[in-house]
Amino acid sequence: xNILAILIPAALVLGLIGLVAFLWALRSGQFEDLDGAAExxxxxxxxxxxx
Amino acid sequence: xxxxxxxxxxxxxxxxxRPDRSELLDASHDLGDGxxxxxxxxxxxxxxxxxxxxxxxxxxxxGVEDARVNLAGRFVTVKWPREAVDPEAVFAALDxxxxxxxxxxxxxxxPDPVLRRLFIALAVAGFAxxxxxxxxxxxxxxxxxxxxxxxxxxxxxxxxxxxAVAGRPFFAPALHALKAGRLNMDVxxxxxxxxxxxxxxxxxxxxxxxxxxxASVTLLFFLLIGRTLxxxxxxxxxxxxxxxxxxxxxxxxxxxxxxxxxxTPIGDIVPGMTVFVASGDRVPVDGTIASRSVxxxxxxVTGESDPVVLTTGEIVVAGALVVEGPLxxxxxxxxxASFLGEMRSMLEAAETARPALSRLADRAAAVYAPAVHxxxxxxxxxxxxxxxxxxxxxxxxIAVLIITCPCALxxxxxxxxxxxxxxxxxxxxxLRDGGALETLATVDRVVLDKTGTLTTPTVDRATLGGISExxxxxxxxxxxxxxxxxxxxxxxxxxxxxxxxxxxxxxxxRGIEGTLAGRRWRLGRADWALDAxxxxxxxxxxxxxxxxxxxxxxxxxxxITDRPRPGADAAVAALKDLGLAPILLSGDGETKVxxxxxxxxxxxxxxxxxxxxxxxxxxxxxxxxxxVLMVGDGLNDAPALAAADVSMAxxxxxxxxxxxxxxxFLSEDMGxxxxxxxxxxxARRLILQNFGxxxxxxxxxxxxxxxxxxxxxxAAIAMSASSVVVVANALRLALPDRAGGAVKRATPGSEAxxxxxxxxxxxx
Numbered sequence: 001x002n003i004l005a006i007l008i009p010a011a012l013v014l015g016l017i018g019l020v021a022f023l024w025a026l027r028s029g030q031f032e033d034l035d036g037a038a039e040x041x042x043x044x045x046x047x048x049x050x051x
Numbered sequence: 052x053x054x055x056x057x058x059x060x061x062x063x064x065x066x067x068x069r070p071d072r073s074e075l076l077d078a079s080h081d082l083g084d085g086x087x088x089x090x091x092x093x094x095x096x097x098x099x100x101x102x103x104x105x106x107x108x109x110x111x112x113x114g115v116e117d118a119r120v121n122l123a124g125r126f127v128t129v130k131w132p133r134e135a136v137d138p139e140a141v142f143a144a145l146d147x148x149x150x151x152x153x154x155x156x157x158x159x160x161x162p163d164p165v166l167r168r169l170f171i172a173l174a175v176a177g178f179a180x181x182x183x184x185x186x187x188x189x190x191x192x193x194x195x196x197x198x199x200x201x202x203x204x205x206x207x208x209x210x211x212x213x214x215a216v217a218g219r220p221f222f223a224p225a226l227h228a229l230k231a232g233r234l235n236m237d238v239x240x241x242x243x244x245x246x247x248x249x250x251x252x253x254x255x256x257x258x259x260x261x262x263x264x265x266a267s268v269t270l271l272f273f274l275l276i277g278r279t280l281x282x283x284x285x286x287x288x289x290x291x292x293x294x295x296x297x298x299x300x301x302x303x304x305x306x307x308x309x310x311x312x313x314x315t316p317i318g319d320i321v322p323g324m325t326v327f328v329a330s331g332d333r334v335p336v337d338g339t340i341a342s343r344s345v346x347x348x349x350x351x352v353t354g355e356s357d358p359v360v361l362t363t364g365e366i367v368v369a370g371a372l373v374v375e376g377p378l379x380x381x382x383x384x385x386x387x388a389s390f391l392g393e394m395r396s397m398l399e400a401a402e403t404a405r406p407a408l409s410r411l412a413d414r415a416a417a418v419y420a421p422a423v424h425x426x427x428x429x430x431x432x433x434x435x436x437x438x439x440x441x442x443x444x445x446x447x448x449i450a451v452l453i454i455t456c457p458c459a460l461x462x463x464x465x466x467x468x469x470x471x472x473x474x475x476x477x478x479x480x481x482l483r484d485g486g487a488l489e490t491l492a493t494v495d496r497v498v499l500d501k502t503g504t505l506t507t508p509t510v511d512r513a514t515l516g517g518i519s520e521x522x523x524x525x526x527x528x529x530x531x532x533x534x535x536x537x538x539x540x541x542x543x544x545x546x547x548x549x550x551x552x553x554x555x556x557x558x559x560x561r562g563i564e565g566t567l568a569g570r571r572w573r574l575g576r577a578d579w580a581l582d583a584x585x586x587x588x589x590x591x592x593x594x595x596x597x598x599x600x601x602x603x604x605x606x607x608x609x610x611i612t613d614r615p616r617p618g619a620d621a622a623v624a625a626l627k628d629l630g631l632a633p634i635l636l637s638g639d640g641e642t643k644v645x646x647x648x649x650x651x652x653x654x655x656x657x658x659x660x661x662x663x664x665x666x667x668x669x670x671x672x673x674x675x676x677x678x679v680l681m682v683g684d685g686l687n688d689a690p691a692l693a694a695a696d697v698s699m700a701x702x703x704x705x706x707x708x709x710x711x712x713x714x715x716f717l718s719e720d721m722g723x724x725x726x727x728x729x730x731x732x733x734a735r736r737l738i739l740q741n742f743g744x745x746x747x748x749x750x751x752x753x754x755x756x757x758x759x760x761x762x763x764x765x766a767a768i769a770m771s772a773s774s775v776v777v778v779a780n781a782l783r784l785a786l787p788d789r790a791g792g793a794v795k796r797a798t799p800g801s802e803a804x805x806x807x808x809x810x811x812x813x814x815x
Contacts, residue, residue: 004201008186008205011182012209015178015182019175019178022174023171026170026171032121033121033124034123035122035123036102036120036121039098040099040102
C-alpha cells in the first residue's frame with residue numbers, strides 16, 4: 001500500500017498542473033480571440049502568443 | 052484577398068470624425084515603462100487576410116511597438132510609447148488599408164466576466180470530478196477500511212473546495228430565488244449538491260462506508276457544461292450584433308454656419324447644433340425640426356407603426372426613423388442616453404429572446420421545481436416512516452433530487468440552438484432573435500422582394516461617358532441622399548467630386564431634388580423629373596430609366612442593369628425542393644417582374660405592389676393559415692418584414708429593414724436562404740427528439756429512485772448519461788451534409804448575368 005503514497009500525490013499533482021495551466025491560459029487572454037486563433041494558422045510566420 | 056475589400060463607402064458624407072490625441076490617450080490603458088495600449092475598432096475585419104493587412108498597416112506606423120487584431124471582438128490592440136501616440140498616422144494607415152476604424156467604447160472592451168467565471172468553475176469541477184472518481188473507483192473495487200477512510204478524506208479535501216468554487220454559478224441564483232420567495236431549478240441542484248457533500252462529510256468523520264463526493268462534483272461538472280454552452284450561444288449572437296451596430300455611425304452629420312457638413316461623434320453634439328439626417332437613418336439626438344416637414348417613423352418610441360408627418364419647429368426624439376427626408380434638426384439635448392438606451396434594449400432583446408420551445412421548458416421548470424422538492428421530501432418521509440433509518444431515507448432523497456435534475460430537459464433546446472447558431476454563423480447568417488429559428492422551421496410561404504434582394508441594380512460606368520462633369524457631380528451629390536438601391540448604384544458609378552447642392556430632399560418612390568446655382572436638379576423617374584415637353588421628346592424605351600434633369604430639361608439618362616444576386620436561381624430552386632412556395636412581390640413594372648420571375652422559374656408573382664399591398668398580401672396568407680417568411684431589403688419592405696412571421700434581410704439593407712428583420716445574412720449569396728430554413732427544420736426536429744429523450748429518461752429513472760434502487764452515485768451517472776445523449780443528439784446538426792443536403796450550391800452570379808436578356812436590364 002506504500003505505492004499509494006507516491007501514486008496518489010502524483011495523480012493529484014498532474015491534475016493540478018493541468019488545472020493551473022488552464023487557469024494561466026485563461027488569465028493570459030488565450031481564450032479571448034478564438035476566431036482569430038483559428039484564422040491565424042493561415043498566416044505565414046505568425047506564431048507569437050497573445051500579448 | 053478580395054474578400055476583404057471593405058466597403059469604403061461610408062454612409063456619411065464629409066470627413067469622418069477622428070478622435071484627437073488626448074481622446075486616444077484617455078481611452079488607453081497604461082502598461083508601465085511609458086507604454087500604453089489602445090484598442091481601435093475595426094468592424095470590417097473578418098478573415099486571416101484582414102488580420103495580416105491590419106497588423107501590417109498599424110505595425111508600420113512610426114513608434115508602434117506591436118499591433119494585434121482580435122477577430123472575435125473586431126478590434127486591434129496597439130501598443131506604443133505614450134509620446135508616440137499619433138491618431139492621425141494610425142487612422143490614415145487603416146484608411147489606406149481599406150478598413151473603417153474608430154475608437155472602441157470603454158464599456159465594450161475587455162473579456163466577458165461571466166464566461167470567465169464559468170470557465171474557471173468548469174475547470175475546477177472537471178479536475179475534481181476526474182480525481183474524486185478515480186478514488187471512488189478504488190473504494191468500490193474493495194479497498195480495506197483504512198484505505199477507504201483515507202480515500203474519503205482525500206476526496207473530501209478535493210470536493211469541498213471544488214464545490215465551493217464550482218457551485219457558485221448555481222448557489223447564487225438559488226439564494227436569489229429563495230430570498231424572493233420563489234423556486235427555480237438552481238434550488239434543487241444546490242440542495243442536492245450541498246446535502247450530498249454534508250452527508251459525505253458526516254460519513255467520512257464517522258468512518259462510514261459510503262461517501263458521495265463523486266456524485267456532487269460530477270453533477271456540477273455536467274451542469275456547468277450545459278450552462279457554459281448556453282452562455283456562449285447567447286453572447287455570440289450578441290457579439291455579432293454589436294459588430295453590426297458598430298458599422299452604423301455612432302455620430303451625426305453636423306451642419307456648420309457656412310453650410311459645410313462634418314461628421315461628429317454622438318457625444319460631441321451639444322444643444323443648438325444643426326444636425327442633418329438622411330432618409331432611412333435614425334435621428335441621433337432629441338431636437339426640433341429646422342427644415343421643412345418630414346415623415347418620420349416613431350414606432351420605436353410610440354409603438355405606432357404608421358409614419359407621422361412632423362413640421363418645422365416640432366420636437367423629434369432620438370431613435371425616430373426618417374422615412375422621407377432628409378431632415379435638418381436643431382439639437383435640444385446633448386444627452387445620448389435615449390439613443391444608446393434604444394440600442395442597448397435592442398441588443399438585450401436579442402440576447403434574452405428565447406424560442407417558444409425553450410420558453411416551454413422554462414414554464415415546465417416553474418411547475419417542475421416544486422414538484423421535485425415535493426417528491427424528494429415525500430421519498431424522505433416515506434422511507435423514514437417505513438423504518439429504514441435516517442441514513443437510508445436521506446440517501447434515497449438525495450438520489451431523487453439528483454436524478455430529477457432537469458439537465459436533459461434544460462439542455463434539450465439550448466444545445467441545439469448553440470449548434471444551429473454556430474452552423475448558421477459559418478454560413479454568415481445571424482439570428483437577431485432566438486425565436487426566429489423555431490418560426491423559420493414552420494414556414495410554408497416565402498415572399499421575395501425583387502430589387503436589392505433577388506437582383507442588385509448596377510450602373511455601368513461606361514454608359515455615363517457622355518454626360519458633363521457638372522451633371523455627374525450633381526448626380527453624385529443627389530444620389531448620396533438616398534439609401535435606395537438604385538441611388539446607391541448611381542452613387543457608386545458617379546464617384547468623384549461632389550457638387551455642393553442645396554435644399555436636397557427625397558420623394559419616396561420618385562427621386563431626389565436639389566438646387567445648384569439657382570437651378571433645380573432632379574434625379575429620379577422620368578415622369579417626375581422632366582417637364583411635359585422633355586418627357587415627350589424622350590424615346591419611349593428610355594422612359595423607364597432614371598434621368599437627371601435640370602429645370603425640367605433632360606441632362607442625362609442613366610442606364611440601370613439589374614444584376615441578379617449570386618445564387619438567386621439556385622436558391623429559388625432549393626426553396627421549391629424544400630416544399631415551399633416562393634412568391635415574388637415587387638413594386639416594379641409588370642414586364643420586368645415577369646422577366647425576373649420567368650428567369651427564376653417562379654409561377655407566382657405580382658408586380659406594382661405598394662408597401663401596403665405587400666402587407667395585405669402577407670396578412671391574407673396568414674389569414675389562410677400559412678406561416679410567412681419575408682425576404683427584403685429596402686426601406687419600403689420594412690413594414691412587410693415586420694408583418695411576416697419571420698423575416699430575413701441582407702446586411703446591406705437599410706438600417707430600418709435590418710432592425711425589422713429577425714435574421715440578417717451577411718453573404719452576397721442567396722443560398723443563405725434555403726440553407727437557413729434547412730438548418731432551422733433540422734434544429735426543430737432535434738429539439739423535439741431531445742424533449743422526448745429527456746421525458747423518457749425521467750419516466751424510467753424517477754420511479755427507480757423513489758423505490759430506493761438508485762444510490763446518489765448511480766443517480767449522478769444516469770443524470771449525466773442522459774445529458775450526454777441529448778448533447779450527442781444535438782451535435783448531429785453539426786455533421787456535414789445533414790441539414791445542408793437539400794441546398795444546392797449556388798451558381799456564380801457572373802454566369803447568370805449573361806443569361807439575362809437585355810430587356811430585363813432596363814428599369815426605372
